[in-house]
Amino acid sequence: MEKVLIVIGDASETLDTMYPYYRLQEAGFQPVVTAPEQRRYQMVMHEVKPGWTITKEWEGYTIDCDVPFSEVNSEEYAGIMFSGGRAPEYIRYDKDLVRITRHFFAANKPIASVCHGVEIPAYADCVRGRRMATVPKCQFDLEVCGGIFVDEACVIDGNLVSGRTFHDNGHYVGPWIEMLVKARDAAVVT
Template identity: 40%
Template sequence: MARVLVLTGDAAEELDSMYPVFRLREGGHQAVVSAPTTRPVKLVVHDFEPDCDAYTEKPGHLLPVDLAFADVAPEDYDALVIPGGRAPEYLRTDADVARIVRHFFDRGLPVGTICHGPQVPAALGLLRGRTTAAFPPLKADVEFAGAIFVDGPDVVDGNMVSCRGWPDLPEWSRAFMAVLEKAALAT
């Protein structure tokens, strides 16, 4: 059983956040949700509607939080997931998030990013030389961060698994679980 840390916050996309938590638990792993504080985070639902040039955003469910970023000891975890939505936009500036995310990248541990999730490692200079998917309008951002952008549902670059957004979650989940299992066999 792996212990997987899920970094999230208010305005994280509901499916990007809840699907990995449930899939990890279904697979026998422990998913631990972390956010700026321990109060439940307010998730949002993003959808694509024919009369809108961008995605729409509606209120989503509350997601219980297990511990605050400041209380995370990253060495207690085997992998990391960074869901998308608007949360990565402000989480990427949090000093504890930087400390946590660097730990996983520095040690080559599994890291999953979904939709806008790559904004966090991009802001920390951790995508340079990597290949990643992201929400397609972020292509310029990830390329500016030194990454190669791939428009795909399950992009695997070593220990990192990324996707474009919630429609890709079945493919992303299979790929992330495979990377997680491979890492477990290696230890």
């Protein structure tokens, strides 16, 4: 069974993480959670409540890290998913995560990103000239690093599939998994 990385940290968004986690299993892939260190992480849920102009945050489920960034051998993985929430704001500076991120872009493997997840490939200098969806408050992070902001539920740019928030899960996760399946099937034929 091919493995696919899901990048998280404390305050990763629960739905951004768990929806693709289970969809990967349904498609016959092994989701592997990677984070700064091997331990249990607290996820959160986000919503802009009616009448609010800023996101409210609640505690969500917890999830265990399967392999820390420092131990990831990127060659072993078919694809990667950058989960949203607040985690990317602080984990993007991890040198091993930067190494991992650059590998997937250079190897042209299927990549998914949602919400604040864009901050990781942006910091790793992998978004120049690439079209991506993200939550509007991360538009600056994308554009200052040379990316192109697109306000749509699913943006596909080559091997990169992105969505704005967990509200877009039903739009962008499927096309990303289709890329993974197509790559897996092509590898079996060769």
